[in-house]
Amino acid sequence: MSKKNQYQPDTNAVRIQTARTNEMEHSTPMFLTSSFCFDNAEEMRATFADETDFNIYSRFSNPNVDEFVQKMCSLEGAEAGYATASGMSAIFASFMALLKAGDHLLSARSIFGSTHTVITKFLPKWGIEVSYFDINDPAGIEAHVKPNTRMIFVETPSNPGLEIIDIALLAGIADKHNIILNVDNCFATPVLQRPIELGAHIVTHSATKWIDGQGRVLGGAVVGKKELIKEIYTFCRSTGPSMSPFNAWVLSKSLETLHIRMERHTGSALQLAKALEGNPHLTSVKYPFLPSHPQYDIAQKQMSGGGGIVCFELKGGLESGVRFLNSLQLLSLTANLGDSRSIASHPASTTHAKLTDAERASVGITPGLIRISVGLENIKDIVEDIEMALEKSK
Numbered sequence: 001m002s003k004k005n006q007y008q009p010d011t012n013a014v015r016i017q018t019a020r021t022n023e024m025e026h027s028t029p030m031f032l033t034s035s036f037c038f039d040n041a042e043e044m045r046a047t048f049a050d051e052t053d054f055n056i057y058s059r060f061s062n063p064n065v066d067e068f069v070q071k072m073c074s075l076e077g078a079e080a081g082y083a084t085a086s087g088m089s090a091i092f093a094s095f096m097a098l099l100k101a102g103d104h105l106l107s108a109r110s111i112f113g114s115t116h117t118v119i120t121k122f123l124p125k126w127g128i129e130v131s132y133f134d135i136n137d138p139a140g141i142e143a144h145v146k147p148n149t150r151m152i153f154v155e156t157p158s159n160p161g162l163e164i165i166d167i168a169l170l171a172g173i174a175d176k177h178n179i180i181l182n183v184d185n186c187f188a189t190p191v192l193q194r195p196i197e198l199g200a201h202i203v204t205h206s207a208t209k210w211i212d213g214q215g216r217v218l219g220g221a222v223v224g225k226k227e228l229i230k231e232i233y234t235f236c237r238s239t240g241p242s243m244s245p246f247n248a249w250v251l252s253k254s255l256e257t258l259h260i261r262m263e264r265h266t267g268s269a270l271q272l273a274k275a276l277e278g279n280p281h282l283t284s285v286k287y288p289f290l291p292s293h294p295q296y297d298i299a300q301k302q303m304s305g306g307g308g309i310v311c312f313e314l315k316g317g318l319e320s321g322v323r324f325l326n327s328l329q330l331l332s333l334t335a336n337l338g339d340s341r342s343i344a345s346h347p348a349s350t351t352h353a354k355l356t357d358a359e360r361a362s363v364g365i366t367p368g369l370i371r372i373s374v375g376l377e378n379i380k381d382i383v384e385d386i387e388m389a390l391e392k393s394k
């Protein structure tokens, strides 16, 4: 690996690259190989004994995966990292490697659905105690810390409710009580928010979303303090949620354009949020960089842009939500976000349909909540399609 980490983040995202082979290729080739060869028995012995850093087997390491990990570490300002097959395997590995029976995990209540399932359905089965705190009561968070609390987990901005948590405040609590602060930085990406600089110890990612940016492959990453990543690496190397070299090749290429894409997504999302404010069919519009956002001040403090997701609440509730989706012409109805194509979703009738109204309300999902992932199309077309569908949603 060529060590090119001395430039600005957007330059590093383009220029960090696996060392050239003898073919002198300009673009990193795909290393689609399960294992790697040794010249002789001594070299193989030394590599298995950790005396060299040669590759052994692609479940442990691979040049394409290493290139992606190096870029992620550089962008997040992290000491070390490991890439996984999906965002969920990154989050799951961070729990499994760092928590044990008898430990307590303290998590924000507003988190991704599958993360909620892992926390409530599986961790207790393995003797890991879990509890949720409400981000709307930041002064009350520290009271949830117990003597056995080992990790605080948060997602900010949260999916889908766009709630924002003060990372520096949590880092203060975590350091005071010797707790690991684990931040899911999927929505902001390292372009807009760098949790490690604010005191987080590890950062987890779904690379499937903005990092891929074109809705093609699944991937995940966990980066952070060397000694914590070492544990996660040992867990993953043995249990096998590794990222495929093909996906790593795609995702490393994606990182080259992450900065310019996030600039466009963020600029268009802010324009959309402003265009929708005051729309007669809506009761509210939520976007981190709108002054009306409940945690606007925190967003301004810890993010350099509001990101590509805009949420709004339809006056007509659940049925209006269904009519809105059915009226869209341009936007896609699909279970993803962070794509070059704009996407609309209505959590109450889809991802969160199985919950009761009260359960939905407790995670900030109201009957008329619509989440828009703002793509790279011309913003005029995006706004027009949404305004047309709002007219028909009455």
Ligand SMILES: *Cc1c(COP(=O)(O)O)cnc(C)c1O
Residues within 6 Å of the ligand: 086, 087, 088, 089, 112, 114, 115, 155, 159, 184, 186, 187, 205, 206, 207, 208, 209, 218, 219, 220
């Ligand atoms: C999608 C998502 C995940 C899970 O990532 P996958 O790549 O789908 O496994 C985790 N956290 C957040 C905030 C997400 O949006």
